[in-house]
Every structure is written in C-alpha cells, then in structure tokens.
Amino acid sequence: DQQVKQNSPSLSVQEGRISILNCDYTNSMFDYFLWYKKYPAEGPTFLISISSIKDKNEDGRFTVFLNKSAKHLSLHIVPSQPGDSAVYFCAASEGTDKLIFGTGTRLQVFP
C-alpha cells in the first residue's frame, strides 16, 4: 500500500516554461511534506518543504502547494531551466517519524 504516490514517472518541459510535479498521499496524519531532487548516482537533496498548516510555500523559482482536502501537493518550477532536469521525489512524514517517499518523477527540461 503506497501512501505517497507520484503518478507521472516522467515529465518533459521546455526551458522557460512552468514545470508542475504532482504528488498524492493517502495518510491524513501526514503533517510535513518535502520535495527532493536527485541527480544520477547522487543522493537526494532537499529542495523545499511545507507544513500541513500552510497551503503554499515559495522559495525562489520553486513553489509547493498543498491541498489537504484532496490530499494532494504539487511542486511548481518557473521558469524551468535545463539544470532542473533530475528526478524529483515527494515525501511525507507524520511528526518526526520517517519519511515516506513517492516513486519519483523524472523531469527533463529541453532548450
């Protein structure tokens, strides 16, 4: 039973346009959500997070939106850059418990 789902395994976006990565979860007890970016042969690096008390968090080109009623979060990257090409994992946790990761979405930003 996968509690965190990223239904799109891949996404291709033109440079300068917006990239939207989606993530759904099933556990209503999750109260902290994170996005990680992973390049090949490297560990994931933390990108941005959001607490369940918020519905939006912005950091530069990256914005995460949380819709608790739909149990859905999304990561917006605008404008997209070729260096953003990577695998993006969303993750969720309940309190300080372990992170539950999604399966990842491979983003490719082309010129």
Add this chain to the structure above:
Amino acid sequence: GAVVSQHPSRVICKSGTSVKIECRSLDFQATTMFWYRQFPKQSLMLMATSNEGSKATYEQGVEKDKFLINHASLTLSTLTVTSAHPEDSSFYICSASGPVGETQYFGPGTRLLVL
C-alpha cells in the same frame, strides 16, 4: 547547511564477503539516522532507523542479521552488509536528522556491486 557524508561512495566486492558503509553528519549532531535502499525505477525504501546509543529499528522484510546497523555516536552510523550476494547490489543512502526532528539530510549514497 547540514552535510551528511557517506564512505565509500562506491564499493565492489565478491559474493560472501561483508561490506561496511559509514554515514557521518559533519556539522550537526544526528540523533536519528536512516538507511535507505534504492531500487531501479522505484522509490527509496527505508531499511532501518537508528537512534544513537540504542538498537536500530528495522522495517518489515529487512533482515537485521544481514544488515547490521550501529549508531555509536551522534555523528556516525554504520551499515554492514554481511555475506553479500549479487542481489544486494544497490544504491544505499543514509539520512540524518537533528535533535528537534527537522528535515532529514541525505548523504550522497553508496553504490554497492556484489560480484
């Protein structure tokens, strides 16, 4: 920001041997460390959670006698893959969190290849 290192970054070993992977938090005290395994095209799978000075908590399906975890200090956790087999070949990633349970900081990962 917080830095977590892993050593070695890559290891190749013969089947039947044991391999030790170190995970270190370089600029903070990691009260909790996590060990993940990544499978091709799949998400990171949590193997175990270790707290400094206590026994690790293993996830269901993970053999504790095969994957030995030691968290001897607030900056070091080790994962030992005992009697490694080719199916253990994978990418092992550790992460660490500080005393207030803030976000986890991931290490760069260790690629294990068992021949």
